[in-house]
Amino acid sequence: MRLMRHLSFNSLCFRLPDGGEKCQYALTFADGMLTLNVCSGTAREGRSMRNHITVFLLTAAVALAFGSISQAGAGVQQYWERAQQEDYKSPEELQAQHAREVRKGQFYRELMRGNPNAKSVALTFDDGPHPQFTPQILAILKKYNVKATFFVVGKMAKQYPNLIKQEAAAGHVVGNHTYDHVNLTKIPLGDISIQWQKGNDVIKRILGQPPCFCRPPGGDYDRAVITAASANGLTTVLWTDDPGDYAKPGDRVIEERVLRRIDNGGIVLIHDGIQQTIDVLPQIIEHLQKRGFKFQTVAEMTQECAETIPASKPKTPGSIPSLKIR
Numbered sequence: 001m002r003l004m005r006h007l008s009f010n011s012l013c014f015r016l017p018d019g020g021e022k023c024q025y026a027l028t029f030a031d032g033m034l035t036l037n038v039c040s041g042t043a044r045e046g047r048s049m050r051n052h053i054t055v056f057l058l059t060a061a062v063a064l065a066f067g068s069i070s071q072a073g074a075g076v077q078q079y080w081e082r083a084q085q086e087d088y089k090s091p092e093e094l095q096a097q098h099a100r101e102v103r104k105g106q107f108y109r110e111l112m113r114g115n116p117n118a119k120s121v122a123l124t125f126d127d128g129p130h131p132q133f134t135p136q137i138l139a140i141l142k143k144y145n146v147k148a149t150f151f152v153v154g155k156m157a158k159q160y161p162n163l164i165k166q167e168a169a170a171g172h173v174v175g176n177h178t179y180d181h182v183n184l185t186k187i188p189l190g191d192i193s194i195q196w197q198k199g200n201d202v203i204k205r206i207l208g209q210p211p212c213f214c215r216p217p218g219g220d221y222d223r224a225v226i227t228a229a230s231a232n233g234l235t236t237v238l239w240t241d242d243p244g245d246y247a248k249p250g251d252r253v254i255e256e257r258v259l260r261r262i263d264n265g266g267i268v269l270i271h272d273g274i275q276q277t278i279d280v281l282p283q284i285i286e287h288l289q290k291r292g293f294k295f296q297t298v299a300e301m302t303q304e305c306a307e308t309i310p311a312s313k314p315k316t317p318g319s320i321p322s323l324k325i326r
């Protein structure tokens with residue numbers, strides 16, 4: 001509506017020798033910066049034209065407003081569709097990458113798995129928050145008194161801050177999954193830190209404190225990605241168990257894959273945004289609880305790992321345990 005304040009409808013009228021009246025009408029924009037002659041005619045015709053133009057401008061303004069709202073909605077939808085097509089590194093690939101780092105003596109602030117001697121697992125939900133799915137996940141976790149970790153996308157968190165508040169209020173850990181959900185190994189070096197930092201800033205604005213954990217989208221990371229995360233105060237968390245729920249293989253398949261691979265210190269990668277995962281979440285939790293597994297957040301898992309790390313382990317400044325993966 002700001003546009004309307006800068007527009008005016010002016011008229012200049014002449015009395016004709018025959019007693020009639022002729023007017024020139026113009027639309028003037030920004031105090032005469034642009035004048036557009038729109039019509040000429042009698043004063044009555046001018047008033048009618050002015051009404052028509054007012055209706056036209058109001059309609060255009062409303063259409064523009066709706067256009068930008070639906071464009072934002074389309075952007076969110078596109079993000080979720082893209083996120084679900086993401087290519088993930090398999091646990092084996094992550095283990096191989098980690099083994100290479102260890103061979104090179106590179107010990108990063110990263111959590112590959114929890115304590116292999118403890119019967120504990122971490123459920124991690126990526127890609128939210130999502131107004132349709134996050135409340136369902138929170139309700140199930142509450143019912144079973146399970147604490148989990150949510151790796152949230154900054155731009156989604158900004159749109160749904162209340163969901164982030166609910167996650168934190170329920171005792172779950174909120175981690176950074178970048179601001180735009182991009183493959184960090186495919187963007188310019190300088191932008192990597194910006195992604196972590198912007199994600200941190202959004203979470204800090206909502207919760208009052210920045211996150212301590214992050215997860216690179218797709219598990220795509222290299223030295224630059226993990227160093228930038230560390231410089232932003234973040235410990236990178238990967239996973240040991242990926243049932244591929246983003247491909248929607250069916251709730252039974254998701255359940256079977258999670259349970260088949262689960263082991264001590266397991267970190268399960270699932271998604272906030274997949275109904276099949278939600279449908280099968282109660283069964284997964286019940287099954288694991290029956291088998292004696294305890295659920296931890298990645299913060300609890302890291303704490304436990306830090307306590308189990310041998311003192312002789314090579315360390316770099318700010319490093320946390322890179323536990324040996326089987």
Ligand SMILES: [Zn+2]
Nearest residue numbers: 126127217218
């Ligand atoms: Zn993701």
